[in-house]
Amino acid sequence: MALIELQELTFRYPGAAADTLTPVSLSVADSAAFALLGASGAGKTTLLNLLSGLLRPTSGRILFNGEDVSTWAGRQRNVAQVFQFPVLYESMNVADNLAFPLRARKFQAAAIKQRVEVIASELNITDQLGHKASQLSLFQKQLIAIGRALVRPDVSVVLLDEPLTAVEPKMKWRLRRTLRRVQEELGVTMIYVTHDQTEALTFADQVAVMGDGKVLQVDTPERIYNRPLHEFVGYFIGSPGMNFVPSEQLHSSLSLVPGTKRIGFRPEWATLHAQNSAHINGRVTAQQLQGTDGGGLVGVQRLATEAGDLAVRGNLQAQVGQTVGVRLEQYLCFSQQGQLLVTPHE
Amino acid sequence: MLHLHHTRLAPDAEAFEHEFASGTLNVVLGRNRSGKTNLCRLIAGLNCSAKGDINLDGEMISSLRPQARSVAVVFQAFVNYPNWTVAQNIASPMRAQGVARKNCSARVNQLAEVLGLENLLQRLPNELSGGQQQRLAIARALAQQARVLLLDEPLVNLDYKLREALVLELQGLLQQTDTTVIYTTTDPKDAFALGDQVLLLDDHCKLQAGSPLEVYQRPVGFIAADLMSDPGVNAFVTPATLVAAARHAAVRPEHVHLSAEALGSEFSSFDMQVQGQETSGDETFIHGMVDGNRWVIRRPGMVSVTPGQRLSVSVRTDDILRFGVA
Numbered sequence: 051m052a053l054i055e056l057q058e059l060t061f062r063y064p065g066a067a068a069d070t071l072t073p074v075s076l077s078v079a080d081s082a083a084f085a086l087l088g089a090s091g092a093g094k095t096t097l098l099n100l101l102s103g104l105l106r107p108t109s110g111r112i113l114f115n116g117e118d119v120s121t122w123a124g125r126q127r128n129v130a131q132v133f134q135f136p137v138l139y140e141s142m143n144v145a146d147n148l149a150f151p152l153r154a155r156k157f158q159a160a161a162i163k164q165r166v167e168v169i170a171s172e173l174n175i176t177d178q179l180g181h182k183a184s185q186l187s188l189f190q191k192q193l194i195a196i197g198r199a200l201v202r203p204d205v206s207v208v209l210l211d212e213p214l215t216a217v218e219p220k221m222k223w224r225l226r227r228t229l230r231r232v233q234e235e236l237g238v239t240m241i242y243v244t245h246d247q248t249e250a251l252t253f254a255d256q257v258a259v260m261g262d263g264k265v266l267q268v269d270t271p272e273r274i275y276n277r278p279l280h281e282f283v284g285y286f287i288g289s290p291g292m293n294f295v296p297s298e299q300l301h302s303s304l305s306l307v308p309g310t311k312r313i314g315f316r317p318e319w320a321t322l323h324a325q326n327s328a329h330i331n332g333r334v335t336a337q338q339l340q341g342t343d344g345g346g347l348v349g350v351q352r353l354a355t356e357a358g359d360l361a362v363r364g365n366l367q368a369q370v371g372q373t374v375g376v377r378l379e380q381y382l383c384f385s386q387q388g389q390l391l392v393t394p395h396e
Numbered sequence: 397m398l399h400l401h402h403t404r405l406a407p408d409a410e411a412f413e414h415e416f417a418s419g420t421l422n423v424v425l426g427r428n429r430s431g432k433t434n435l436c437r438l439i440a441g442l443n444c445s446a447k448g449d450i451n452l453d454g455e456m457i458s459s460l461r462p463q464a465r466s467v468a469v470v471f472q473a474f475v476n477y478p479n480w481t482v483a484q485n486i487a488s489p490m491r492a493q494g495v496a497r498k499n500c501s502a503r504v505n506q507l508a509e510v511l512g513l514e515n516l517l518q519r520l521p522n523e524l525s526g527g528q529q530q531r532l533a534i535a536r537a538l539a540q541q542a543r544v545l546l547l548d549e550p551l552v553n554l555d556y557k558l559r560e561a562l563v564l565e566l567q568g569l570l571q572q573t574d575t576t577v578i579y580t581t582t583d584p585k586d587a588f589a590l591g592d593q594v595l596l597l598d599d600h601c602k603l604q605a606g607s608p609l610e611v612y613q614r615p616v617g618f619i620a621a622d623l624m625s626d627p628g629v630n631a632f633v634t635p636a637t638l639v640a641a642a643r644h645a646a647v648r649p650e651h652v653h654l655s656a657e658a659l660g661s662e663f664s665s666f667d668m669q670v671q672g673q674e675t676s677g678d679e680t681f682i683h684g685m686v687d688g689n690r691w692v693i694r695r696p697g698m699v700s701v702t703p704g705q706r707l708s709v710s711v712r713t714d715d716i717l718r719f720g721v722a
Contacts, residue, residue: 227672245555248676275677339588341650
């Protein structure tokens with residue numbers, strides 16, 4: 051397994067007017083569970099293809115354990131990949147599918163047999179080894195595809211490209227949990243690419259959020275959610291995303307860091323009150339019921355305010371059309387450029 | 397009023413009656429293969445195994461050809477004319493109906509504005525994002541000015557940020573029109589966000605109908621409670637009891653608390669063995685076993701637990717859903 055470093059990596063598709071990746075620098079520790087999170091078009095797949103050797107960087111370097119692999123072919127890099135849809139030899143049985151990467155690299159038969167057994171037991175699929183791949187469910191097939199990526203003992207990194215897309219929602223968490231357990235037990239470096247916040251925040255110890263060809267933040271899931279370094283990260287993570295309000299629109303003065311242009315707050319960081327004690331006044335435009343708590347209705351209220359549209363999560367006591375005040379219990383300060391400024395209550 | 401009379405969504409399914417009131421937004425909620433698409437195809441007059449009489453505002457339309465019904469459809473796999481611009485696509489149903497060119501272009505601009513396509517009118521569909529293409533398909537369906545609009549899982553395949561934005565847009569847009577909208581989904585969140593009325597389907601049968609809150613608070617049975625819950629409800633079943641006979645009680649994942657504080661005096665506590673967790677930042681799902689049943693707990697914010705850990709979890713007595721003997 052390897053420490054993966056990207057140094058000032060850029061990429062521009064031939065003939066394109068702009069870079070798809072603007073300089074990206076990050077490092078993924080050896081044996082880490084790492085996620086790349088971003089919307090479609092953010093540059094995730096380009097970055098993945100650069101790592102696997104399908105694309106060559108326009109500039110910058112990729113290091114595996116300190117060694118520059120930027121110009122190496124994919125085969126030399128020992129990268130294993132898991133794709134959105136399971137790629138298996140349908141006519142082979144599970145054992146032969148798992149053994150295939152080892153046979154292709156001329157491993158000894160005894161070593162192959164032993165390694166296949168280790169991986170099968172790790173994934174709890176020993177009883178399926180004799181089954182034809184074509185007879186398996188999508189969930190089982192994707193599990194085998196993961197097993198195949200893990201089977202070579204000399205793999206530097208396992209790249210997973212939206213691996214749960216094809217798996218039905220109720221099975222997703224089980225596959226993700228298996229993946230995480232195997233990652234820890236085998237000490238595999240895994241880079242998991244997804245547009246889904248739950249996948250990224252649940253799977254990884256470190257999450258890199260990408261937007262528009264840039265890495266905007268690399269951090270723990272907890273800090274990504276609670277301390278986004280950039281407004282886009284706050285907006286993109288969370289459903290609904292973070293609210294942003296121009297600081298000059300706030301009625302009573304909150305303590306702001308010098309240079310603050312906008313303040314950001316999560317829907318659950320605000321509460322609704324009578325107007326006189328509020329930071330922002332507005333009118334309830336819609337309510338999205340999400341359930342009950344202690345018999346009372348809870349959900350998200352949408353408000354139209356002089357500072358723009360806001361979402362506030364909590365009890366649905368107010369009525370649609372009612373004028374209410376919004377109090378911020380917690381907030382972050384952002385600069386003109388949308389960067390997080392250190393907040394006064396830290 | 398769209399009245400389904402003696403409708404069977406599959407040849408051997410139980411027949412049911414259902415009324416969709418004019419101008420309402422109706423969410424049809426059911427699992428995959430529960431009959432949602434058959435229901436849409438039956439109303440639209442497309443070939444399917446469902447049978448029944450359909451009465452639209454007093455007129456029996458079941459024997460009419462699809463083109464003769466005042467019904468517009470948007471399917472999950474959205475279809476636009478690839479060689480026509482956005483404007484031409486939106487105009488296409490009106491041109492087919494012989495609407496004058498002048499009226500047609502005013503209506504195109506109006507629909508484009510409502511659906512946020514006003515700056516894209518001269519683009520071709522393949523120059524649009526997935527969300528824009530789906531909005532175009534919806535604009536085209538609205539341009540028909542049909543009395544019934546069927547949306548068959550229109551937001552599946554879109555990423556969650558886009559879904560979030562489109563659900564909000566649709567809510568505003570569809571509530572303004574006097575069209576009767578029927579929106580099918582597997583996601584109870586859509587039912588809450590969009591539905592004036594919810595119709596639950598299970599295995600091609602009508603299970604329950606009512607407002608989202610009624611269906612949420614007073615499910616007619618275990619399956620109804622489970623359908624209107626994300627993730628599904630937690631059962632109280634001891635390993636010794638038969639599953640079918642013992643599904644008399646359940647609790648929703650959001651009604652299981654990690655602390656009994658603030659629950660008042662009427663509550664029960666359970667021992668949970670944690671298997672794992674999922675978090676989206678704003679909420680955390682904790683998976684585990686309680687008395688031999690798989691349970692999921694849904695709590696706000698980020699909660700950190702470790703697999704194997706034991707938790708004491710509590711449920712308000714009032715939050716336990718009880719069902720009659722099946």
